[in-house]
Each structure stands twice: as C-alpha cells, then as structure tokens.
Amino acid sequence: MKTHEHLRNAVGDYCLCESKDILIRLINELRYSNLFIPSRKVDGKLVFDIYGDGEASLTPIFTDMDEVAKFYGDDDIKVFSNSFELYRNILNTSDIEGYILNPASENYILTKEFILAITDIPKTTYVSPDPYAPETLKLLSDDDNQGLERAVEIWKGSRDYEVLFEAMSDSTIMVMMTSQNDLSSFFTDGILDMRITGPVASMHVDEIGGKYAAIFSSKEKMGKVETRKHRYAQVINLSMLVNYVLFEDMDGIILNPSSDDVLISRQMLLNYSLGFEKYADDERLSDSIYYIFEL
DSSP states (O other), X not given: OOOOHHHHXXXXXXXXXXXXXXXXXXXXXXXXXXXXXXXXXXXXXXXEXXXXXXXXXXXXXXSSHHHHHHHHTTOOOEEEEEEHHHHHHHHHSSSOOEEEEOTTTTOEEEEHHHHHTOOOOOOOOOOOSSOOOHHHHHHHTTOOOHHHHHHHHHHHHHOOHHHHHHHXXXXXXXXXXXXXXXXXXXXXXTEEEHHHHOSOOEEOEEOSSSOEEEEESOHHHHTTSOOSSEEEEEEEOHHHHHHHHHHTTOOEEEESTTTTOEEEXXXXXXXXXXXXXXXXXXXXXXXXXXXXXXX
C-alpha cells in the first residue's frame, strides 16, 4: 500500500530545518502525491470535512488509510484518493483555507497560499492520435542504442547526469516484462498484444536497497539479470515511466541492472522531472504499454 513515505520524510526534514533545498523537495513530493481527502454526506450530498485549528478552517488530508483510521476511528467518513491537481483545484473553488496533513501524526498545515503557489502540475495522461504501430515498436526494441551506451561510459567516469539524461531522451528505452508462465503461444510475429491477452506480464522491479524501476538500453542487457521468470521486452515512453515512478512513491530508476547498474535516485528524478516531460515525451509511444516482444 502506498504510504507517501518520501513526502512524510520531506515534511519531517523541513520541520527540523527550513532550508530552501528541503522546501523544494517538499514541493516536488506534493506535486506527485495522491493524498486522501475525507468527506461526509450532508442532506444527500458529499461535503468536505472541516477541521478548525482555532485560526482557520482546514480540511484534513491523509497520506494513507492508516492515518485516516488514527484520526477518525470508526467514524462514518468517506475518503477519496486524488492527485495534487484536484486538491489544488478544490482550494480554487471553495472556502477551504488549506489542508492539515495527517492531523493524528505530522499535524502539518498546508496553507491555501502555499498550495496555490505550486505550479507545473505533472502530466498524467499520455495519448496520441497517431501512435506507433506494434510492428514499428518491435523494430525499435532491436535498437543497439550506441549513443546511450557511450553516455553510460561517460557517466561512470564523471557522474554527469545531464549528459546521461540527454542520451536517454534521444534513445529507445525498454523495460523487462516478466511472467511465471511461458507466453510464447500468445505471440504473433514476435508481438504479444496485452489488450487481447490481458496483463499477462509485469515490469521487473529491482528491490535491492529500495524499489527501483529497471530500464534497459538493449535486450542483451536484459539477459544479464538473474531471474527464473520468462523475460520479454517492452518499449516505453521515458517521461511516462519517470512520472509513474514518482507517483508510485518508488525510490528511483536503475539503468541496466546486473551490468552497468546506473542508479538514478528519486531526488534526481524530481530535480529533472520537468525536463523529462519536455524532452523525453515521445507521444507516439502512448500505446507501447500494451505490447511486449520476444528477446
């Protein structure tokens, strides 16, 4: 269950030291949050619950259902998980003066002025009127990505993330999809369409020292990962993947695990998230999540 651990850590750190760097981290974590907002049924309508702190009318907001239970107990309350964009818009269209985060724990006030000052709402919808055909995606999955391979070697010596991210944005990025079952009978000309079969495979996640989305520059690099599961390749929109990692409270991304092991932390992704949306968003990859390919 998502608990917004990184957001809670940012709040705690900012309470201890109100530095600019920690404030930026807190703002970025809020941008990628999906917090729970409570409401009650009054005269047949759902209205947001109000919690007065003596000075302002605030609506409680929660990182997870355990925090809801701590505050409300067995009270008859409805809660909804919403993106930052929605609970920012609520303040624009209501008399609510702000939120109070986890009133039974952090009890941290997020004023209306503070929330409304946060801009650059993350992209949540990826669609294209002209997505790549599956046959094109299959060809892309065979790219050798020599430019990215060179950037990885440069990164190993310099730790220059900007050079690395530029190369990643210009390359075909893949994830390894795995399944307990051999899916070979579902492939036609090396392509499996999960809109037909359903979600028969899932993205490989590296869980050594955290939870990292594993991405790859080639099918060959996928073969170096130790797993008993059956492996398949999927081409992905890098911007979409970065936003997924941040929204899902993951710890970051690892490029070519078990070979290059290029670790990209969550903080680094937050710092460059707007750049990924601007430079790594090939909209024609919007349907790529439906197709996997044989190695």
